[in-house]
Amino acid sequence: MDFRFDEDQEMLQATVREFLQGEVTPEAVRALWETDTGRSPELWKQLAEIGVPGLLVPEEHGGMGLCEEEMVLLIEEAGRAALAEPVISTAAIAVPLLNQIGGSLASEWLPKIAAGEAIAAVGHPVSPFVEDAHVADLLLLPDHGGALHAVTRDAAEVQIQPANDPSRRIASVEFEASAETRIADGDEASRLFAATLDRGALACAAGALGVCDRLIRLAAEYASERKQFGKPIGSFQAVKHMLANVKVKLEYARPLVQRAAHSVAHHAAARDVHVSMAKLAACEAATLGAKTALQAHGAIGYTWEQDLHLWMRRAWSLDHAWGRSSFHLGRVREALFAGALPIGPGTTFSGDA
Amino acid sequence: MKILVCLKQVPHQDARLDIDGAGTWIKEDGIKFEINSYDTFALEEALRIKDAGEAEVVVVSIGPDRVTQALRTALGMGADRAIHVKDAEIDGSDTLGIAKVLAAVAKEESPDLVLMGLMSDDGNASAVPPMMAELMGVPSATAVMKATPEGDGYRCERELEGGALEVVDLAKPCLIAVQSGLNQVRYASLKGIMAAKKKPMDTKSAGDLGLSGVVGAAGAKAQIEKIYAPVRGEGAEIIEGSTDEVVTQLVGKIKELGLL
Numbered sequence: 001m002d003f004r005f006d007e008d009q010e011m012l013q014a015t016v017r018e019f020l021q022g023e024v025t026p027e028a029v030r031a032l033w034e035t036d037t038g039r040s041p042e043l044w045k046q047l048a049e050i051g052v053p054g055l056l057v058p059e060e061h062g063g064m065g066l067c068e069e070e071m072v073l074l075i076e077e078a079g080r081a082a083l084a085e086p087v088i089s090t091a092a093i094a095v096p097l098l099n100q101i102g103g104s105l106a107s108e109w110l111p112k113i114a115a116g117e118a119i120a121a122v123g124h125p126v127s128p129f130v131e132d133a134h135v136a137d138l139l140l141l142p143d144h145g146g147a148l149h150a151v152t153r154d155a156a157e158v159q160i161q162p163a164n165d166p167s168r169r170i171a172s173v174e175f176e177a178s179a180e181t182r183i184a185d186g187d188e189a190s191r192l193f194a195a196t197l198d199r200g201a202l203a204c205a206a207g208a209l210g211v212c213d214r215l216i217r218l219a220a221e222y223a224s225e226r227k228q229f230g231k232p233i234g235s236f237q238a239v240k241h242m243l244a245n246v247k248v249k250l251e252y253a254r255p256l257v258q259r260a261a262h263s264v265a266h267h268a269a270a271r272d273v274h275v276s277m278a279k280l281a282a283c284e285a286a287t288l289g290a291k292t293a294l295q296a297h298g299a300i301g302y303t304w305e306q307d308l309h310l311w312m313r314r315a316w317s318l319d320h321a322w323g324r325s326s327f328h329l330g331r332v333r334e335a336l337f338a339g340a341l342p343i344g345p346g347t348t349f350s351g352d353a
Numbered sequence: 354m355k356i357l358v359c360l361k362q363v364p365h366q367d368a369r370l371d372i373d374g375a376g377t378w379i380k381e382d383g384i385k386f387e388i389n390s391y392d393t394f395a396l397e398e399a400l401r402i403k404d405a406g407e408a409e410v411v412v413v414s415i416g417p418d419r420v421t422q423a424l425r426t427a428l429g430m431g432a433d434r435a436i437h438v439k440d441a442e443i444d445g446s447d448t449l450g451i452a453k454v455l456a457a458v459a460k461e462e463s464p465d466l467v468l469m470g471l472m473s474d475d476g477n478a479s480a481v482p483p484m485m486a487e488l489m490g491v492p493s494a495t496a497v498m499k500a501t502p503e504g505d506g507y508r509c510e511r512e513l514e515g516g517a518l519e520v521v522d523l524a525k526p527c528l529i530a531v532q533s534g535l536n537q538v539r540y541a542s543l544k545g546i547m548a549a550k551k552k553p554m555d556t557k558s559a560g561d562l563g564l565s566g567v568v569g570a571a572g573a574k575a576q577i578e579k580i581y582a583p584v585r586g587e588g589a590e591i592i593e594g595s596t597d598e599v600v601t602q603l604v605g606k607i608k609e610l611g612l613l
Contacts, residue, residue, distance in 0.1 A: 019540045051543030
């Protein structure tokens with residue numbers, strides 16, 4: 001499988017990176033923590049102007065009609081910038097779900113999302129809470145019987161819940177399920193929820209790549225400046241090797257995320273296992289990055305003023321979102337024991353087109 | 354109205370620069386490049402004129418294949434068409450050689466307005482804009498902080514030393530070299546980047562422009578002899594002691610030098 005991105009994809013990623021570097025500084029992220037919603041409508045509008053929410057929206061609805069292969073590049077940048085806006089919940093999860101649902105619901109909401117005029121959030125049986133429900137105009141939610149419903153926020157009771165990451169806003173959502181709100185049930189709903197879970201986990205994996213990369217850079221910068229025994233601490237093997245170990249994990253995770261994006265975009269039969277492998281590897285890299293960066297910083301890393309928090313907390317929250325590691329390990333284990341995955345050196349990507 | 358915007362692709366501001374083996378330039382392998390920051394303000398100014406009415410914005414850049422990325426970014430931001438001047442014969446040109454190439458492109462395009470940055474982030478010569486204007490035979494202004502349409506031309510406010518401004522009127526066709534901070538540069542949009550693929554990008558050689566044998570290292574009147582990192586100077590004195598002692602000593606040193 002050829003993992004190289006083409007020039008267009010690289011330019012899309014570079015464009016988003018440049019935008020986020022200019023507009024989403026650590027100070028801006030911290031400032032949003034102090035607001036009621038933790039979100040910036042102005043920033044969301046700007047993101048819409050450059051095309052982020054509409055990346056997966058079909059062209060006929062005002063979007064770009066691209067696929068998960070491009071989306072993971074954008075979400076990696078969002079992770080690198082510690083962006084708080086609902087790119088994952090709306091652009092990466094709700095939009096493709098609406099694409100799958102189709103009909104009048106998609107026609108009504110997709111153009112608004114692409115234009116930055118609406119936010120959508122998705123609930124899933126895998127989690128009791130819904131991320132970004134407090135700012136969503138449209139909520140796509142499961143009921144207790146496994147059916148999928150669409151409700152507007154004013155028709156739901158949204159209760160914000162505490163979260164470890166101040167940028168992450170999660171809520172419990174109660175709503176009155178009815179025939180009018182029901183979008184799908186039975187096998188159709190199961191199929192939609194399964195696809196949604198894969199997209200959510202894939203997005204978390206992509207975000208974790210950016211988070212991990214930023215953590216390594218923060219730690220490396222600090223280790224280059226902080227001196228002990230008259231030398232930068234980064235010159236000591238004990239420090240440089242542990243940072244290098246994180247980098248190795250990150251680079252091993254990256255092709256798994258790209259392969260999973262390819263599998264989701266092309267509806268590969270093994271996409272669920274590929275997504276789980278990607279989520280496990282990327283979040284393992286990001287959480288190791290958090291631990292290692294904190295160790296490299298020492299005591300100052302624990303201070304609230306240190307920006308390390310922005311990415312450490314994001315790493316931990318991405319690790320727990322859209323299926324914890326035990327869930328994803330279970331999916332990989334089942335595939336292995338069922339003989340669906342080849343085992344051994346050189347087989348990780350065997351069978352991929 | 355046609356606006357020609359001259360862009361230079363320069364090493365990214367965050368790129369680590371190492372001097373090449375010959376000691377006359379940097380190693381370009383493996384580093385990222387971007388549009389010269391001064392030129393981005395010129396491009397933004399052109400796009401604002403376009404947004405305000407009828408105008409075609411043509412961007413031109415000289416350099417190897419990597420330069421197409423800068424041109425595609427400019428197309429993604431809203432430029433209509435691009436010209437890539439690519440020819441090994443142009444390598445080693447001095448500022449006059451570059452001005453000749455750009456002036457030859459301008460002669461073919463006959464723009465009403467040429468916009469470019471005051472200088473480049475890497476070369477810092479500030480020489481190409483006035484040279485190009487002279488070769489084109491058009492009026493020009495450099496270090497322009499504001500340009501507004503006035504009659505059949507532009508009224509430009511130029512930045513002078515000491516915070517003073519100078520106002521000059523240029524009749525079209527003219528060349529304006531802008532100072533940084535002239536405007537707020539827009540970001541390229543993802544849609545724009547994808548649409549840029551369908552916009553025309555012409556490639557021209559020195560021969561196409563009638564400059565074969567005229568530009569390049571052979572025709573350069575100025576050549577880079579050597580580039581090097583400044584040598585760390587000797588004689589720095591670190592004053593040690595308590596804050597009071599340090600301040601007392603520092604004030605004494607300043608007085609000693611006759612600065613107080």
